[in-house]
Amino acid sequence: MxxxxxxxxxxxxxxxxxxxxxKGKVAAVGxxxxxxxxxxxxxxxxxxxxxxxxxxxxxxxxxxxxxxEVDGIVLDTxxxxxxxxxxxxxxxxxxxxxxxxxxxxxxxxxxxxxxxxINNMPELTNVKFTMVGPGCMSNVIVVxxxxxxDGLANTCLLVxxxxxLDGRYYQGxxxxxxxxxxxxxxxxxxGPASFGTATQFQRYLHKYNKSHDMMAPFMINSRENGLxxxxxxxxxxxxxxxxxxxYVNARWVAxxxxxxxxxxPIMAAASYLFTTADRAKDMKQKPVYILGHATNxxxxxxxxxxTLEECEDAxxxxxxxxYEAAGIKASDLSFENMYDxxxxxxxxxxxxxxxxxIQPGEALDYFQSEDISIHGPNPISPSGGNVGSGxxxxxxxxxxxxxxxxxxxxxxxxxxxxxGVSGGPMPTGGNFxxxxxxxx
Amino acid sequence: xxxxxPVPEDVDRGFFEAANQDRLVIxxxxxxNRLQHPPQPACGACGSADHLEWxxxxxxxxxxxxxxxxxxxxxxLQADQPYNCAIIALDEDPxxxxxxxxxxxxxxxxxxxxxxxxxxxxxxxxxxxVVEWQVVN
Numbered sequence: 001m002x003x004x005x006x007x008x009x010x011x012x013x014x015x016x017x018x019x020x021x022x023k024g025k026v027a028a029v030g031x032x033x034x035x036x037x038x039x040x041x042x043x044x045x046x047x048x049x050x051x052x053x054x055x056x057x058x059x060x061x062x063x064x065x066x067x068x069e070v071d072g073i074v075l076d077t078x079x080x081x082x083x084x085x086x087x088x089x090x091x092x093x094x095x096x097x098x099x100x101x102x103x104x105x106x107x108x109x110x111x112x113x114x115x116x117x118i119n120n121m122p123e124l125t126n127v128k129f130t131m132v133g134p135g136c137m138s139n140v141i142v143v144x145x146x147x148x149x150d151g152l153a154n155t156c157l158l159v160x161x162x163x164x165l166d167g168r169y170y171q172g173x174x175x176x177x178x179x180x181x182x183x184x185x186x187x188x189x190x191g192p193a194s195f196g197t198a199t200q201f202q203r204y205l206h207k208y209n210k211s212h213d214m215m216a217p218f219m220i221n222s223r224e225n226g227l228x229x230x231x232x233x234x235x236x237x238x239x240x241x242x243x244x245x246x247y248v249n250a251r252w253v254a255x256x257x258x259x260x261x262x263x264x265p266i267m268a269a270a271s272y273l274f275t276t277a278d279r280a281k282d283m284k285q286k287p288v289y290i291l292g293h294a295t296n297x298x299x300x301x302x303x304x305x306x307t308l309e310e311c312e313d314a315x316x317x318x319x320x321x322x323y324e325a326a327g328i329k330a331s332d333l334s335f336e337n338m339y340d341x342x343x344x345x346x347x348x349x350x351x352x353x354x355x356x357x358i359q360p361g362e363a364l365d366y367f368q369s370e371d372i373s374i375h376g377p378n379p380i381s382p383s384g385g386n387v388g389s390g391x392x393x394x395x396x397x398x399x400x401x402x403x404x405x406x407x408x409x410x411x412x413x414x415x416x417x418x419x420g421v422s423g424g425p426m427p428t429g430g431n432f433x434x435x436x437x438x439x440x
Numbered sequence: 441x442x443x444x445x446p447v448p449e450d451v452d453r454g455f456f457e458a459a460n461q462d463r464l465v466i467x468x469x470x471x472x473n474r475l476q477h478p479p480q481p482a483c484g485a486c487g488s489a490d491h492l493e494w495x496x497x498x499x500x501x502x503x504x505x506x507x508x509x510x511x512x513x514x515x516x517l518q519a520d521q522p523y524n525c526a527i528i529a530l531d532e533d534p535x536x537x538x539x540x541x542x543x544x545x546x547x548x549x550x551x552x553x554x555x556x557x558x559x560x561x562x563x564x565x566x567x568x569x570v571v572e573w574q575v576v577n
Binding site: 169175181189190198256307 | 444447449476536539552
């Protein structure tokens, strides 16, 4: 069995498609997380495959169903946070042989297939549907929602796992060579991955006459929310508050993006259990209904680096697509959990959504003057996102489910959590979902 | 700054051959009358590869944005950190953007929207020239 990549027909990539045809007919019920670590310790019990299994079993248990009821798996098969298995490094056979491997010895170590998971989860006796939603959990959620709505599966496990190896990223290989080939020849003058976002944000600061330190309230709030997220990295390993001074004095990576604007790579896995709205009614947790989804797949990027204007246009389009799909207005959102890794483009998402009626150029002022915390009238990133819990791109989704289920614990927002939105990764390309407490 | 030498390939050979002659050319689709950069095998608008040409540019532009890089993974650039890396918008079509280290401009003293002109810089490994940009005083 080779798991196919989701076809383009599963994504809603433009405006004008109307209400999502399966609005309220698909629900998230169970949530499972592995532990977190900064890096893999090289042991079999802590390989990324093992952690994915841990997360999946927790999601099944959380939903209160039998594993045999699971008939689908949707996942992202890539697990890298940026760290790839070094060429020439021996693959540890004791780790490979601790599990039932596939033909690829790195499966379960530096990548993850549905086949590897099924091989090593004998309790999954009824899986008939598997599909890849490439990139991150945001994509997996869209694909699983569409698959269940379309009747391709009834009860699906969604899986996203991230391995992180020792050493610094990207320091070797082509970056260490005296010559450069391929498309990288057009981007390698820049350097770090956050360069593009840094230039967009620089233009934003110039255009709207703002300053980088105006991000501080958002960053501090995100870390606070992360410290209320027991599944997250900072909660588990470094329960440190972030102060204004910490943030504004942090070393630059690509100014105006500093160390904290760049999310910390970690190792972790998460799984959700999705099913039909009908089936969800009998499960252990309150259903959280998928009201709509949108994909920003056709940005109008003219050159190698998206510009601020292209980002702003893409985010506004995403917002309109989401509201159209879910049949809601911006003012219907109880909270938002858009992507934040890199933190700086969270302002583009907020403004694109018109969340809390924030207009272009207003997000940084909003951070200064309004209560953006979980107790405020418009909670911003109550998950804490990647800023608050490390690079996984899924805390925001977990938080949407848990907020609406009323079991976000210390992070629970004070106002009723009726409708939330999450998604990412990039402003000019990603997958986004609207979640609701009610199906209509 | 010591840059990696770009290795010309079929899709971009015209650009680099022109750079070696101190000329800036950009790929243009004559059917769409549309510039595009970086070079692609086909026009991003009409999808055709049959109408692509290399069009000479004036070598004038403005600084659209920039970042100051402190932590680059590219080995050849690390000795010069921190360094400016700007995005240049071409006068002929500001939608066309190119990167520049802005030689001669002090770190973090980058004048947004300032006019710049193209210069041609020799890279160390192969001698291939690349297009750089300098602020026009």
